[in-house]
Amino acid sequence: MRKFTAFACGTGAGLAAYYFQKLRDPQLAVHNSWTNSDRPISECALWDSNWDFRDPKSLVRPQKNDLPQEQNRYNSDLEKHVAKSARHIILIRHGEYLDVGDSDDTHHLTDRGRLQAKYTGQRLRELGIKWDKVIASNMVRAQETADIILNQIDYDKAKLKHCSYLREGAPIPPQPPVGHWKPEASFFRDGARIEAAFRRYFHRALPEQEKESYTLIVGHGNVIRYFVCRALQFPAEAWLRISINHASITWLTISPSGNVSIKYLGDTGFMPAKYLTHRIPRDAKNVV
Known part of the structure; x- marks a missing residue:
């Protein structure tokens, strides 16, 4: 031994x-x-679990003492604020449009832009999603895109919501800076509005939501790119590093814990290659 x-x-x-x-x-x-x-680990890489200020512990009055009745009260209050289901937010960029005229009223989709929207609507129909809400920016190109998509999916057009917070704009000065584009007034004017739109639509489910929900938002490139950075807790200034095609699908999921994941980013793989665009045509001669 x-x-x-x-x-x-x-x-x-x-x-x-x-x-x-x-x-x-x-x-x-x-x-x-x-x-x-x-x-x-860099501080910017750490996940803030209370990014939407809906973490149950931040909504409940702390325990006063360690007595059983106080612990029971605290645990009961926590349970009432716990989310049970995930929220899926699907973001669609409008189709290609012609930037002519001095107002939004003249910015209509091109023929190619209408075809792009149709393909996107068909793709959403194939996914078989039952939509809880459909919301669109109140700009013409987004409204026209939403109308075409709604012709393809199972959703009552009368329930479509219109939101001015989702209008296109300049959310925040980008990094790295863009030397030829310095719309300081635009950032000042648009930034707070776009951030308000993010806070309106991005948050974990309410405790009373019993099953997964699906929200479709038809909007704009800059706004969507900013939303992606904010939702994934990337530096918001990185929004201009992302490029997404017209009528593309971006899919974000917010879990009950508040964790956020991305399923699609600017997906247009369902669309014929000849219809893929991401820049605004300035010349009517180049429009399909």
Whole structure:
């Protein structure tokens, strides 16, 4: 028995020395550096679980003491504020339009833009989603896109909501800066409105929501890109680094815990390649 114990101890010590030496191996150190495992996590990479200010613990009065009745009260109040289901928010960029004239009234979809919207509507129909809400920016190109999509999906047009908060704009000065585009007045005017739209539509489900919900929002490129950055807790200034096609589908899911994931980002894989566009045509000659 003593010989076995000595053998086991010796073997254990040998293995410990071996693994300790491996941890000091320069090649292993390179691997650690590549994964950043030896560095502290950047503050901007940490997830704020109460980003929508609907974490149950932030909505309930804290415990006054450790008495059983107070603990029961606290736990009961927490349970009343816990979300039970996920929210799916599907964002559609309007179809291609011609930027002519001095007002939004003249910014109608091109023929190609109408076809793009039709393909998107068909794709949404194929997904078989039962929509709880459909909301569209009140700008002409978004309204026309929404109308075409609603002709393809199972949703009552009379229930379509119109929202001025979703209008196109400049949400925040981008990083890296764009030298030829400095709309300071636009950022000042549009930023608060677009942020208000984000807070209106992006949050975890209410506790009374018993099943997953699906909200369709037809809007604009800048607004959608800003929403994606805000929802995923990326720096909001990064919005201009993202490019999404006309009539594309972006799908975000907010779980009951408040975690957010992205399923599609600017998806247009269902659309024929010849109809793919993302820039606004300035010349009527180039419009299909």
